[in-house]
Amino acid sequence: MNIFVINGSPRGEKSNSYQLTKAFLRGMTLALGKAPDTEQVNMKTVSVNELHIHPCLGCFSCWNKTPGKCCIQDDMQEIIEKLLWADVIIWSFPLYYFTVPGGLKNLIDRQLPMLLPFMTERKDSFGSGSHPSRYDISRKRNIILSTCGFYTAEGNYDGIYSLFDHMCGKDQYTALCCGQGELFRVPELSERTEAYLKFVEKAGQEYVKGGIQESTWANLRQLLYPKETFEAMADASWGINRESGEKESESLIFTRQMAALYHKAAYQGKDLVLEMYYTDLNECYQILLGREGSSVFTDGSQTATTRIETPYTLWRSIAAGEIRGDEALMKKMYKVKGDFHLMLQWDTYFGSGKTSPEGAIKKNGAAQGEDCRNLHIPPRGTNMNLLLLPWIIFWAAASIHSYNGSLLSIASCAVIPLLFYRNKKTIYDTLTAALVIGFSLGIFLGAPKRILLPLSYLSFGIMWTASCFRKIPLTAHYSLNQYGGEGALQNPLFLKTNRILTFMWGILYLLTPIWTYFIMGTRITALTGAINSILPIFMGIFTAWFQKWYPAKVASGD
Structure with missing residues (x-):
């Protein structure tokens, strides 16, 4: 099997969409490696941001002067050769203004030499006319792997689907599009994103074996975080105060994002105030955890019920999973004052993401419980x-x-x-x-x-x-x-x-x-x-x- 991966993100391999692609490829290669008598697997990958591809001139020389060959001499000729070589073509890209990034659009436009100039009707009756392929591409399979910055992919990929319906044929390709793509680059949220990528890997395995199962699709359609939580984190990530428009400090941005993870369903009838005092910055912020959600105060106007005194760098390291929060607490690297109940129930209030100090006391087993919930199997506990x-x-x-x-x-x-x-x-x-x-x-x-x-x-x-x-x-x-x-x-x-x-x-x-x-x-x-x-x-x-x-x-x- 020949697999050709086209990474259309300007960020190259550091892109969020490519995280999906790597997980899907892991699943494919794992399945192909275990299959008996499997043909040799060959894989080629290109990053569009590293290619030299000019925009199409619309001169039609590839149709009437040098049939099948473009008059522009650049990297596109090599791309066409790989497209013809591939059995499976993976299109990996982020959503840019409701379509593909500009560099990838150039590549798509420059596929014109692969078509014949004659008018024909499509077999799938999609559109109002088409041009036949110059080559036999009937057995080629296409996969779209994409992320976007909205809380969901639903309703935002109409332009993409229309483009690929024309290119590949309606319903003749597989599309895995994921919202909340920016979260894949946030180490503090890696626990949740890695759990999602496990399902992407499973999808890759199933694709090779004949098709992605509906149960896997159901897991892939799940939101990484609820709409309200994601949009609060996304708004905070820009570091701009919504009212004043002024730039906010990195520590305040981080605190706002942590506050966005609050589960208001955990409210137990009494407002809590978590006070974060970053000792190395001498900055103090308060997070009010109430019935309707969370709010961040910068003026110290609230009365803290729980106060955490910690270096900001330490708390970021804990949140990113670089150091265990419970170990740091035992080593007296940070302190907790006031009501300790919040720390004991950190997962209940802030979920299973690693923005917690590994739960300080509680956490640490959330991954096991989360996996069991995703699989609809209740975790077995001791008694x-x-x-x-x-x-x-x-x-x-x-x-x-x-x-x-x-x-x-x-x-x-x-x-x-x-x-x-x-x-x-x-x-x-x-x-x-x-x-x-x-x-x-x-x-x-x-x-x-x-x-x-x-x-x-x-x-x-x-x-x-x-x-x-x-x-x-x-x-x-x-x-x-x-x-x-x-x-x-x-x-x-x-x-x-x-x-x-x-x-x-x-x-x-x-x-x-x-x-x-x-x-x-x-x-x-x-x-x-x-x-x-x-x-x-x-x-x-x-x-x-x-x-x-x-x-x-x-x-x-x-």
Whole structure:
């Protein structure tokens, strides 16, 4: 297969439209490389901005004086040779004033030598007349890959479609046109644009295999960002104050674009004010997050609910993914004052784009969740209730009635695994089942309950405490569901918070066997499970408080 790529952007390979093209080509080459007995793939690429192509003179010498040859001696003759050589022609370009860029239009005009001068009717009945091709191009396939600066391609490509309908035949080419093209060059938004480019790559694979599937087209038609969000970011990017017309600073432009990512659906009944103080510039801006959207204030007139003190260069690096925000926070490279709730829920307020400091505390798993939503597959999370339930049943039931309690505990360990089709299992779930069944069998077979029950608490405490010395402490496997998914495991503050909590829970259950042993020697032995549930209730309250207090304390730099 011979593939000829015509990059019609004046920006060459740095263009936004060429990002689409590279993704589509990756998909094509991947599919062709895996196909059995595939013919050799040859690819040639030209950038129109590097070519020397004069405008057509309209002299018709290529028709009547030197048939098939243009009188102008420039690079166009080589282009015609490649057009005739190609099996697939990819036209890559941005939308310029509702049509193709000027240089590419010159190239298209100069295809006249490839036509015969005679009048003919088109087979597709498009237009009111045509000229037949000088060559057999019936098997050539054409693809349009284009971006534009509007929020959507819909309604803006009529001129392009009309041109290519005339050139290639109506419905005889494939067009993938994407709005919001300027976002492809913004590193802070790369998470969203890269997700879109994955679908473009998939489209390239499917094109080779026979055609792009409707499900892929549906994903390609999705907006990168909602109209309101995109247009706010686009307006801010010019750096011109809408009222005064004056040029704005780079840091203010960045802050406005960050504010544009606010999801007003996240509004929780109370206005929030995020204050960004860029310490290296001594500049301070406030973002009001309200019911109707976001507003940026430059006069300090609002009362901040959350204040971030950071070097501007650092925040840009975090937003661009050059440094992890959570790591920078742990290293005290920036501070967060006031209500830390906004940082914990950063993705909820500002989405999954990397304009956040990797969520500071929360983020990091958004890519996984986003992928699952695009594929319409709910992400599978861990569930601590499934870990605790066998233990609770054993401690409560076995302390009341040895025989029936042991049977009930074994039954729970047999039934609970059936629930894991909806949840992700951890090593601690597996270890729990083995230990509970082991202790239940021991009591069932007549082992002293007063010995085995304290030992069960001890083993539970050892499991928690020992996990503190592993890379990921036990509680982190389960609390990550509230903090963005698996990506939270890369967050050092998240891990440290959970390591402290896991250790404290472990110590509690290492001590529990002591008083359990003595309680079981009294008349209230049947109440052992109930008594041992009192301290965990208070510990649970403490855990909920500590999860909020400790990250906020670290973030404040105190």
